[in-house]
Amino acid sequence: METLQLTQGVVNAILLSGTLTLVAIGFSIVWGILNIINLAHGAFLMVGAYITYWLFTLYGVDPFLSLPISMLTMFVVGYMVQRYLINLVIRAPLLVTFLLTFALEIIIINLATFFWKGDLRSVTPDYAGLGFTIGDVQIPYVRLAAFVISLVLTGLLHVFMTYTKTGNAIRATGMDIDAARLQGVRIPQTYALTYALGTALAAGAGTLISISFPIDPTMGGAYTLRAFVICVLGGLGSIPGVILGALLFSFIEVFSGIWAPSLKDAIALLVLVLVLIFRPSGIAGKAFYH
Amino acid sequence: MEREVILETKQATKHFGGLAAVEKVDMTIYKGEILGLIGPNGAGKTTFVNIITGMLPITSGKVYFKGQDITGWPAFKIGRLGIARTFQIVKPFRGMTVQENVAVGAMFGHGGAKRSPREALEHVDHIIEFVGMADLREKHADELTLPYLKRLELAKALAMDPELLFLDEVMAGLNTKEIESAMELVRKINEKGITILVIEHVMKAIVGVTQRVFVLNFGQELAQGAPQEVLNNPAVIQAYLGEKFVARFFRQQKAA
Amino acid sequence: MSDQKKAPIRFSSLDGLFKGRQGVLFSIFLLFILFLGVFPFLPFASGFWLNTLTLILLLAAMSIGWNFIGGYTGYAAFGNVAFFGIGAYGTGLSMIRLGLSFFPALLIGAVAAMVFAILIGLPILRLKGHYFAIATVAIATALGEIADSWTSFTGGAAGITLPFFDPIEWSGQFFYYMAYLLAIGGLLLTWFILNRKMGYSWVAIREDEDAANMMGINTTWSKVMAFALSALMAGLAGGIYAYWKTFVLAEEVFKIEYTLQMILAAVLGGTGTIFGPFIGAFIYYILITLLVFFLPVGQLHATILGAIIILVMVFTPKGLMDFISGRKKLSINALLENIRTYRV
Numbered sequence: 059m060e061t062l063q064l065t066q067g068v069v070n071a072i073l074l075s076g077t078l079t080l081v082a083i084g085f086s087i088v089w090g091i092l093n094i095i096n097l098a099h100g101a102f103l104m105v106g107a108y109i110t111y112w113l114f115t116l117y118g119v120d121p122f123l124s125l126p127i128s129m130l131t132m133f134v135v136g137y138m139v140q141r142y143l144i145n146l147v148i149r150a151p152l153l154v155t156f157l158l159t160f161a162l163e164i165i166i167i168n169l170a171t172f173f174w175k176g177d178l179r180s181v182t183p184d185y186a187g188l189g190f191t192i193g194d195v196q197i198p199y200v201r202l203a204a205f206v207i208s209l210v211l212t213g214l215l216h217v218f219m220t221y222t223k224t225g226n227a228i229r230a231t232g233m234d235i236d237a238a239r240l241q242g243v244r245i246p247q248t249y250a251l252t253y254a255l256g257t258a259l260a261a262g263a264g265t266l267i268s269i270s271f272p273i274d275p276t277m278g279g280a281y282t283l284r285a286f287v288i289c290v291l292g293g294l295g296s297i298p299g300v301i302l303g304a305l306l307f308s309f310i311e312v313f314s315g316i317w318a319p320s321l322k323d324a325i326a327l328l329v330l331v332l333v334l335i336f337r338p339s340g341i342a343g344k345a346f347y348h
Numbered sequence: 349m350e351r352e353v354i355l356e357t358k359q360a361t362k363h364f365g366g367l368a369a370v371e372k373v374d375m376t377i378y379k380g381e382i383l384g385l386i387g388p389n390g391a392g393k394t395t396f397v398n399i400i401t402g403m404l405p406i407t408s409g410k411v412y413f414k415g416q417d418i419t420g421w422p423a424f425k426i427g428r429l430g431i432a433r434t435f436q437i438v439k440p441f442r443g444m445t446v447q448e449n450v451a452v453g454a455m456f457g458h459g460g461a462k463r464s465p466r467e468a469l470e471h472v473d474h475i476i477e478f479v480g481m482a483d484l485r486e487k488h489a490d491e492l493t494l495p496y497l498k499r500l501e502l503a504k505a506l507a508m509d510p511e512l513l514f515l516d517e518v519m520a521g522l523n524t525k526e527i528e529s530a531m532e533l534v535r536k537i538n539e540k541g542i543t544i545l546v547i548e549h550v551m552k553a554i555v556g557v558t559q560r561v562f563v564l565n566f567g568q569e570l571a572q573g574a575p576q577e578v579l580n581n582p583a584v585i586q587a588y589l590g591e592k593f594v595a596r597f598f599r600q601q602k603a604a
Numbered sequence: 605m606s607d608q609k610k611a612p613i614r615f616s617s618l619d620g621l622f623k624g625r626q627g628v629l630f631s632i633f634l635l636f637i638l639f640l641g642v643f644p645f646l647p648f649a650s651g652f653w654l655n656t657l658t659l660i661l662l663l664a665a666m667s668i669g670w671n672f673i674g675g676y677t678g679y680a681a682f683g684n685v686a687f688f689g690i691g692a693y694g695t696g697l698s699m700i701r702l703g704l705s706f707f708p709a710l711l712i713g714a715v716a717a718m719v720f721a722i723l724i725g726l727p728i729l730r731l732k733g734h735y736f737a738i739a740t741v742a743i744a745t746a747l748g749e750i751a752d753s754w755t756s757f758t759g760g761a762a763g764i765t766l767p768f769f770d771p772i773e774w775s776g777q778f779f780y781y782m783a784y785l786l787a788i789g790g791l792l793l794t795w796f797i798l799n800r801k802m803g804y805s806w807v808a809i810r811e812d813e814d815a816a817n818m819m820g821i822n823t824t825w826s827k828v829m830a831f832a833l834s835a836l837m838a839g840l841a842g843g844i845y846a847y848w849k850t851f852v853l854a855e856e857v858f859k860i861e862y863t864l865q866m867i868l869a870a871v872l873g874g875t876g877t878i879f880g881p882f883i884g885a886f887i888y889y890i891l892i893t894l895l896v897f898f899l900p901v902g903q904l905h906a907t908i909l910g911a912i913i914i915l916v917m918v919f920t921p922k923g924l925m926d927f928i929s930g931r932k933k934l935s936i937n938a939l940l941e942n943i944r945t946y947r948v
């Protein structure tokens with residue numbers, strides 16, 4: 059492989075890792091705190107992407123400006139879903155919550171396909187194709203912006219979890235629910251808030267993805283799986299772990315995309331299975347909120 | 349006096365990350381005896397049993413059963429070899445009846461047991477009776493109270509027809525009368541020729557049933573010898589009970 | 605598997621099956637099986653009914669298979685469609701590439717599914733909980749993609765076409781009976797295993813794997829057997845399905861919805877019971893059909909499926925059997941019991 063392709067691959071992987079961090083981080087806190095594998099994560103991401111698309115297409119709202127709208131909307135949706143649905147059975151055995159979030163995913167995708175059709179769509183602001191080059195390596199502005207915004211949001215999440223009362227309540231709940239309850243933490247609300255954060259971050263990722271890649275109603279499943287792989291790679295429950303996992307995964311994805319494009323997802327999945335088998339606790343181990 | 353050794357550990361060690369839960373323990377268990385294993389909470393008693401029985405991988409050291417090196421063997425093979433144990437945190441098969449629970453031991457235990465379910469279910473009746481649960485045979489395990497769950501643990505282990513039995517705090521949470529009858533059970537089991545290692549915090553029981561005591565502290569051997577002798581060892585009292593409990597300890601001693 | 609506390613080996617012997625209320629239910633069930641056995645000869649057995657019942661029976665067979673690993677052994681397998689797909693491709697490819705007739709081809713398909721289950725089961729059955737579930741999803745999805753893109757071998761997006769069953773006028777009956785025999789065979793297999801040490805080892809593993817291991821159960825072997833037998837059922841169903849439809853397409857035979865249907869059927873009828881998955885398959889079809897019939901949904905079929913899953917998981921994750929058999933009264937209270945137990 060040529061050096062150029064190699065450097066370009068490295069740059070692409072790094073840029074991609076930002077967005078993937080954002081994709082995985084919400085999934086990770088829901089898993090770590092609520093002990094739920096949120097299979098609807100990618101579906102929420104997809105809805106976030108469509109919110110951006112429609113705001114742009116119908117009202118000409120700049121996609122980056124739609125970020126807070128998409129996140130806020132899905133925050134509310136996520137809060138409701140957890141508070142009035144998942145909370146009802148959250149302590150049930152794994153199969154129940156697993157199937158529940160799976161069902162949510164199916165419904166959201168089906169409704170999206172029904173109302174918005176299955177076509178691929180793109181958000182194309184004027185600056186979509188612009189970028190700069192360093193040497194021969196191309197860096198599109200939108201991807202760089204997505205990278206930076208992802209890291210900023212991740213940083214904000216870290217600050218929120220570490221330095222705010224609510225964030226601490228969330229972490230306390232994840233560590234020891236009974237102790238948290240004794241401290242006066244309201245568990246149902248805290249759970250709902252955690253899930254809402256997860257969906258909002260997914261929606262934010264969806265918005266950023268919609269600016270760089272075409273979207274369709276079934277786009278989410280692949281991201282749910284990526285989020286899972288990243289959490290497994292990085293170890294459950296730590297923000298640095300997720301960043302590391304996302305970085306590793308991005309390299310695997312970008313380079314398998316260069317060498318064996320049609321098997322890109324299959325390779326990602328096989329990596330997942332291998333990591334699960336050989337390092338079930340992830341490469342970075344466990345920490346932070348679990 | 350040559351006594352036959354049934355189990356021997358050499359420098360058995362288990363680390364959890366930086367924590368040395370068991371550190372270089374040499375223990376010898378003689379055939380036919382009742383050996384007590386004591387030590388303060390977190391001393392590594394349960395972990396020690398876990399690494400012998402293959403529940404946890406051993407970090408280093410060796411385990412020999414009747415001269416055979418069984419280090420690193422999977423738990424089920426060790427069970428089939430003739431070692432059985434109870435779990436401190438009880439592990440009943442909740443969806444099964446008492447009889448079915450115990451029958452599992454008779455189906456798969458020592459020598460792979462080679463009994464069909466039907467034979468096993470019949471075979472375990474006398475064991476269920478022996479531990480005093482005849483009336484509860486058809487009850488599901490999730491309907492039992494803790495004292496009975498402890499007895500169920502014992503019955504399941506006995507059904508495996510072991511040569512060596514580890515009892516991990518089967519008397520915890522029992523009242524005085526229940527402890528008496530549990531001690532009686534332990535003695536009876538021993539009379540059948542089964543070698544026993546008892547882990548207990550109830551000193552009266554240790555003094556009452558064991559012939560020899562082994563003390564663990566911070567994962568290491570602190571002392572071993574005859575029960576009274578070991579329990580009067582100041583280092584043991586200090587480590588095991590802490591000064592606060594010395595007074596209570598002597599009261600217990602008198603009672604025993 | 606929702607709450608398996610009260611799911612003991614209820615049918616470990618046939619004694620008592622004919623006594624009391626349970627006896628009545630069991631007799632009704634046997635009559636129903638007999639009825640299904642003669643169904644194709646009944647005057648109203650139209651092609652539509654044969655077709656529908658064949659589908660239900662295939663689902664029942666796969667669900668019975670899923671119950672081995674998911675219901676009795678307690679491992680939330682979410683990728684059993686992989687075995688269906690391998691069975692379908694194994695059978696189809698053996699017929700068209702090797703020129704074998706159906707039965708030897710079916711055998712190859714089923715054995716391939718079992719071998720695959722053993723190969724992946726050895727490593728992934730060491731995983732617990734979510735990790736195992738996701739590993740199975742991942743493997744099934746990856747397999748679907750590989751089948752889809754490996755055009756030279758599997759026909760890729762064009763699929764492979766199998767010969768028609770000959771004589772074609774008996775085709776409906778033939779596939780109906782294949783599915784029927786497979787489902788009944790699955791019931792007998794379940795009953796047979798439950799009366800063997802294997803059955804006890806599965807339930808012991810589900811309830812406490814460490815204790816099971818310590819008591820002399822080779823848990824790896826038992827789990828792999830449960831997984832392989834569930835693959836056998838799905839693989840056979842896949843092979844029959846392939847020949848029935850005379851067409852195999854990766855996108856179709858690796859659809860994750862099939863896994864969901866298997867699980868849902870088992871849950872509706874009661875996981876970890878002999879007849880649960882069989883009856884659940886019927887309940888599932890009736891529910892879906894009624895809902896699609898009464899709600900003008902058209903392309904919202906998947907939404908209905910999702911809604912059913914949610915309702916079942918929230919209100920009756922222990923299945924509907926207790927209500928149908930009259931063991932429990934259907935009341936608001938009974939429906940809220942699950943929520944009361946598991947909410948925060």
Ligand SMILES: Nc1ncnc2c1ncn2[C@@H]1O[C@H](COP(=O)(O)OP(=O)(O)OP(=O)(O)O)[C@@H](O)[C@H]1O
Pocket residue numbers: 364367369387388389390391392393394395396436
């Ligand atoms: N699976 C494990 N992972 C990490 N640490 C462990 C594990 N099991 C035990 N430990 C630690 O090892 C040490 C020894 O524990 P162990 O349970 O063996 O003590 P014990 O002597 O049985 O105590 P007790 O009398 O309370 O039962 C403790 O500090 C415990 O926290």
Ligand SMILES: [Mg+2]
Pocket residue numbers: 393394395436516
């Ligand atoms: Mg202990």
